[in-house]
Amino acid sequence: MKFVCRRCEQFMAFSDLEVPGQGSLGITFDCAGCGASVAMVTNAGETQMVKSLGVTLGGRDDAPQAFEATRAALAPEPLAPAPVAAPAPDPAAIRASVEKSAGKCPFANMVGGLEQEAASGPAEVRWSDDATARLDNIPEPVRPMAKKVIEMMARADNGGVVDDALVDRAAARFM
Amino acid sequence: MNDLKTILGRLEFPDDAGVVAQLSDQAAKVQANLAAVRRTILVMSGKGGVGKSTVTVNLALALARRGLKVGVLDADLNGPCVPYMLGLAGRSWAPEGGRVAPLEGPLGIKVASMAFFLEGDAPVRYDGPTELSSVWLGMMETTTLREFLGDVAWGDLDALLIDMPPGAAADKPPAVLRWLQAPEAVLVTTASRVADQVVARSRRYAEVLGVPVRGTVVNMADLFDGAAAPPADELARVPFCRELAASLDAGEPLSPDHAVSAAFDGVAATLYETPTAATPKGAER
Numbered sequence: 001m002k003f004v005c006r007r008c009e010q011f012m013a014f015s016d017l018e019v020p021g022q023g024s025l026g027i028t029f030d031c032a033g034c035g036a037s038v039a040m041v042t043n044a045g046e047t048q049m050v051k052s053l054g055v056t057l058g059g060r061d062d063a064p065q066a067f068e069a070t071r072a073a074l075a076p077e078p079l080a081p082a083p084v085a086a087p088a089p090d091p092a093a094i095r096a097s098v099e100k101s102a103g104k105c106p107f108a109n110m111v112g113g114l115e116q117e118a119a120s121g122p123a124e125v126r127w128s129d130d131a132t133a134r135l136d137n138i139p140e141p142v143r144p145m146a147k148k149v150i151e152m153m154a155r156a157d158n159g160g161v162v163d164d165a166l167v168d169r170a171a172a173r174f175m
Numbered sequence: 176m177n178d179l180k181t182i183l184g185r186l187e188f189p190d191d192a193g194v195v196a197q198l199s200d201q202a203a204k205v206q207a208n209l210a211a212v213r214r215t216i217l218v219m220s221g222k223g224g225v226g227k228s229t230v231t232v233n234l235a236l237a238l239a240r241r242g243l244k245v246g247v248l249d250a251d252l253n254g255p256c257v258p259y260m261l262g263l264a265g266r267s268w269a270p271e272g273g274r275v276a277p278l279e280g281p282l283g284i285k286v287a288s289m290a291f292f293l294e295g296d297a298p299v300r301y302d303g304p305t306e307l308s309s310v311w312l313g314m315m316e317t318t319t320l321r322e323f324l325g326d327v328a329w330g331d332l333d334a335l336l337i338d339m340p341p342g343a344a345a346d347k348p349p350a351v352l353r354w355l356q357a358p359e360a361v362l363v364t365t366a367s368r369v370a371d372q373v374v375a376r377s378r379r380y381a382e383v384l385g386v387p388v389r390g391t392v393v394n395m396a397d398l399f400d401g402a403a404a405p406p407a408d409e410l411a412r413v414p415f416c417r418e419l420a421a422s423l424d425a426g427e428p429l430s431p432d433h434a435v436s437a438a439f440d441g442v443a444a445t446l447y448e449t450p451t452a453a454t455p456k457g458a459e460r
Binding site for chain 1: 186
C-alpha cells in the first residue's frame with residue numbers, strides 16, 4: 001500500500017511504524033515535497049493480514065528464522081472449554097466487536113463536543129470570499145471533512161459566519 | 176491537479192517499506208531450498224476420507240523401496256496424520272536458525288508436518304481476531320505452507336510427495352503450486368459414485384492449474400465394487416485391508432511382500448518407468 005501526495009504528485013515515503021494499541025499498527029508516511037505526514041492505523045484484522053505475509057514493515061537486516069511466521073502466529077495458550085450450548089449471536093455484541101475492530105475514527109476524536117455546540121447555533125452558514133478561497137489550499141482528500149469542521153465552529157461560536165479569522169482559528173486548532 | 180492515473184503513470188514504485196524485497200527473498204529461499212528436489216507429486220482428491228494420506232504414505236514407502244530418496248510434506252495443516260502413520264506420533268520440533276531438519280521415518284523418508292508443532296490433541300489455532308479469521312486465515316495458512324517448503328531442509332530428494340488437504344477448488348493447491356517447478360499430481364478416489372463425481376472436479380481443477388495428473392489410485396475399491404466406472408488413468412485398485420489399517424494405526428509399514436505393498440510398488444513403477452513430457456529431466460529412475 002502506498003499513499004500519493006496529491007499536491008506534490010509523488011509517493012509518500014514510509015517513515016515510521018508504531019503500535020498504538022492492541023492489535024493495531026500505525027504506519028506513518030511522509031511527503032518529501034511538502035512535509036505532509038499521514039498515519040494509517042490498521043484494525044486487528046488488517047494487522048493480522050500484514051503479519052500473515054511474514055514481513056517486517058520497514059525492512060529487516062537479520063536473516064529470517066525457520067517457521068518464524070508460523071510460530072509467532074500459533075496461539076500459545078490452551079483453549080478455554082467451549083460452553084455446552086452456544087448462546088445465540090447478540091446483535092449488540094457483534095456491533096461492539098465490529099466497532100472495536102474498526103478502530104476509532106480520528107475525526108470523531110478531533111471534533112469532540114463541537115457537534116453539540118454547533119447544534120445550538122444558527123442553521124445557515126455564510127462563507128466570506130477570502131475564506132472560500134482558502135478552502136482550495138486544503139488538500140482535496142480532507143477538504144470535505146475540514147469544511148464540515150469549520151462550519152461547525154462557525155455555528156458554535158461565530159454566528160454562522162466563516163471568515164479569515166475563523167479559518168485561522170480552525171487551522172491552529174486542528175493542524 | 177492531475178488525475179491519479181496520470182500521476183501513477185510517471186511514478187516509479189519505491190519499496191521503502193521493504194515489503195517487496197522481503198517477499199522476493201522468501202521466494203528465493205524456497206527456490207533454493209527445493210533446488211535438489213527432482214520431482215514433486217501432489218496427492219490430491221476433492222473428497223475427504225478417501226485415503227489420501229494412506230496413499231501418500233504407502234506410495235512414499237514404495238518409492239523408498241526402489242532406493243529413491245523420498246520426502247513427505249503433510250500439507251493437511253488442520254488434520255495432519257502422516258506422522259502418526261509413519262511412526263512419528265508425539266514427536267515435536269524446536270526449529271533453530273534458518274532451516275529445520277525434517278524428521279525421519281521408515282526407510283529414511285523425510286517428514287514435515289504441522290503435527291510437530293502441536294501438543295497432544297491441540298487443534299491448529301492462529302493467534303488473531305477469530306471473528307475476522309475468514310479474512311486473514313487463508314493468508315496465514317499460505318505462509319505456513321511456504322515455510323514448510325522453504326524452511327525445512329529437504330536436501331537432495333528424488334521425490335517430494337505432498338499430501339494435500341481435501342477440497343476440489345480450495346485455496347491450498349494454488350498456495351503450494353506457486354512455489355513448485357513442474358509439479359505432478361496423483362488423484363485418490365474410491366469406487367463410490369459419490370466420491371467419483373467430486374474427484375472429477377479435482378481432476379478438472381488440476382487441469383485448470385496446469386498440473387499433469389499422472390493417474391488415479393482407487394482406494395477401498397472392493398467396498399464399492401462396480402459402483403463407479405474405473406478411471407481411464409487408473410494406477411491401482413487397492414482393496415480395503417484390515418492389515419493395512421492396523422499398520423497405519425501402529426505407525427509401522429506393511430511388509431513389502433504384502434499384496435497392498437505390491438500394488439503401491441506398481442504405482443511407483445508406473446510413475447518412474449513411464450516418464451511423460453511432465454517428468455523433469457533427469458528425474459527418471
